Amino acid sequence: MTDPDYDNFCRLARERSGLVLTPAKAYLVSGRLEPVARAEKLAGVPELLARLRSGAPEALIQRCIDAMATHESYFFRDGTPFEQLTTSVLPTLIAARQNTRSLRIWCAACSSGQEPYSIAMILQEMGARLAGWKIEIIATDMSEPVLTKARSGIYNEFEVKRGLSPERLARWFKPQGTGWQVSPVLQQMVQFRSHNLLKGTTGMGVLDVIFCRNVLIYFDVDHKRQILEQLHRAMANDGSLFLGSAETVMGLSQTIEPVTGMRGLYRRSQVGVARVA
Known part of the structure; x- marks a missing residue:
């Protein structure tokens, strides 16, 4: 491949998805675009x-951009965020939302759907504590092929054995x-939408919990800050943000801070809350 052609594709990928491709990643580009060719x-x-x-x-341009995205996902991935959601985040929100009895959760870059379905299982398993509540799980990705798979709720033997207990x-x-096939009860809880993180959060409303895990690692510094x-x-004043274990807000944001003792869990800093007030 000629340098101008490769450089042009790198520019397209960065503009449309935020993905940073360098000359050293030419082998990766070639491998992922070969099926498209x-x-x-x-x-x-x-x-x-x-x-x-x-x-x-x-x-065709969009197919090529989609081919470059990493869609690695599995149920209850990394474990810890889902434990924190179950034992800390949700109990706190349930206590704080007794008047409205509603929760809004966003899974950004949801890939093939394992993350939002994992959250739906947790919410269902809380039983009576959330009976009568209005629950919204919004799951987004920029790739239509993975959203189609997510909406179908069908997973192969290998996929269901990654993170799911036999009981679940x-x-x-x-x-x-x-x-x-995922239970219809879980499917009805999740709204899958096409969305590009670089387009902002317009239309998402105020969110109590945001999962944006293992996504920022693919962006350059400017896009991470954005x-x-x-x-x-988009976060409620007492909302929570989950990032991947290899991701941080250090040096990138003064309005979001880590929650002490909770790896990967973040909240609005006092600066951010004051700004809203």
């Missing part, structure tokens, strides 16, 4: 990149062909 019946990735540079259809599998799934500011604006 084959589907287009092109000679290879160099021809595909040349087509993108010369003016490809919007649909039996309770919340039923066999579907060679795979497993996204954190948008998340801060």
Whole structure:
């Protein structure tokens, strides 16, 4: 692939998704775009990149951007955030929301849906404590193919065994062909939407809990700051933000701070709360 063609694709990826691609990642670009090139019946990735540079259809450009995204996900991934949600975050919010009896949760960059369905299981398992409450789980991703899979709620044997206990599998799934189908109860709890984090949080409303895990690591510093500011604006004053274990707000935000003793859990800083007030 020629440098101008590769540089053009790197620019497109950064503008549309925030993904930072360097010359050192040319092998990654080639590997992920090869299936797209084959589907287009092109000679290879160099021809595909040349087509993108010369003016490809919007649909093809988006397919190439989607191909670069990492869609690694599994149920109850990393464990700790879901324990914190169950034992600390939700009990505190339930006590604070007795008048409105409503909760709004956002899973940003939800990939193929395991994270929002994991949260839905936790909420269902709280039983009577949330009986009669209005619960909204909004799950977004910029990739339509992974959203289609998430909406279907169908997972193969390998996927359901990553993070799911046998008890939860039996309770919340039923066999579907060679795979497993999520319970309709859980599916009805989650709203899947197409959304690009670089477009801000317009239309998301005020959120009690935000999961934005293992996403910021793919952005440059400017985009990280931009996204954190948008998340801060969308959070309720007593809301919670979950980031990935390798992510931090240090040096990036003065309006979001870590919760002491809770790895990966963040809240509005007093500066942020004062700004809203």
